[in-house]
Amino acid sequence: MTTEYTGGGDPARSLALLWRTREKSGRKGGPDLSVDRVVRAAVELTDADGLAALSMRRVAQRLGVGTMSLYTYVPGKAELLDLMLDTVCGEPARPAEVPGGWRGRLEFVAREKWALYQRHPWMLYVATSRPPLGPNVAGAYEYELAAVEGIGLTDLEMDSVVTLVAGFVHGAARGAVDAAQVAQRTGVSDEQWWWAHAPYLAKVMDPSRYPLSARVGAAAGEEYGAASAPQQAFEFGLQRVLDGVEALVTRRTAAS
Structure with a gap:
């Protein structure tokens, strides 16, 4: 799948749209549109058909309007992608109180991110090294930093911790989504794939040459019924990441 990149739009236009400091009105007698309605349609389209389907033309078709009508509200696909990311980043719950201290708060953040990726898997194929500088992205960062505020970390360490957790969740979710998509596209479940290959693998793989692979792989395959278990990997990995932060x-x- 092709990777898209955020931050490619015109800075002034992008920020004005993200923060809704300026929103053009439709022409009198024109289609009943708004920036929010265009973005919602784009998110729904991409949720259903994937990132490759995203285009101004497809969004216009979904709204039942001419493509040129969209440009009155959003200058182009680059700005639209930023708006989509910022919009969905406003979905996760952000309660003021989460039990379990900083570890419980950070785990809550991670699980909300995991759930967000399951709802919008296309997000995993959008590179955000230049993130959309919108209110929801800013709000998410603020909430994540608050999870580790006042626990003895420096500001740079706070940023590194939330980046570490975000990176782990992104990688784990990417594996889970890829596994789900390959099963859907091939019509073969992981369990079916594994057991179809197992008899042939047993014939060609010499346990004396690969003793650890044979032993551990057999145990994992029997437990998971597949070559991997994305949910289990997420659960195990999240706790180990939190152990490291702890x-x-x-x-x-101790040093203070």
Whole structure:
């Protein structure tokens, strides 16, 4: 799947749209549109058909209007993609109180991100090294930093911790979505794929040459019924990431 990139639009136009400081009105007698309605249609289209389907023409078709009508509200696909990302980043719950201290708060953030990727898997194929600088992206960053505020970390460490958690969730979710999509596109479940290959693998793979692979792979295959288990990998990995952060916090507390 082709990777798209955020931050490619005109800065002034993008920021004006993201923060809704200027929104053009439709022509009198024209289609009943708004920036929000265009963005919602784009998100619905991409949720249903994938990132490759996203175009101004397809969004216009979904809205039942001419393509040129959209340009009154959104200058182009680059700005639209930024708007889509910022919009969906406003979906996760952000309660003021989460039990479990900083670890519970950070785990909550991670699980909300995981759920967001399941709802909008196309997000996993959008590179955000230049993120949309909109209110929802800013709000998400603020909430994530608040999860580790006041626990003894420096500002740079706080940023690194939320980046670490976000990167882990992104990678785990990408694996889960890829696994789901390959099963859907091939019509073969992971379990069916695994057991179809297992008899032939047993004939060609010499356990004496690959003793660890044979032993551990057999145990994992029997447990998962597949070559991997994305949900289990997420659960295991999240706790290990949090363990690492806890070790850092403990060192900082001991040194203070």
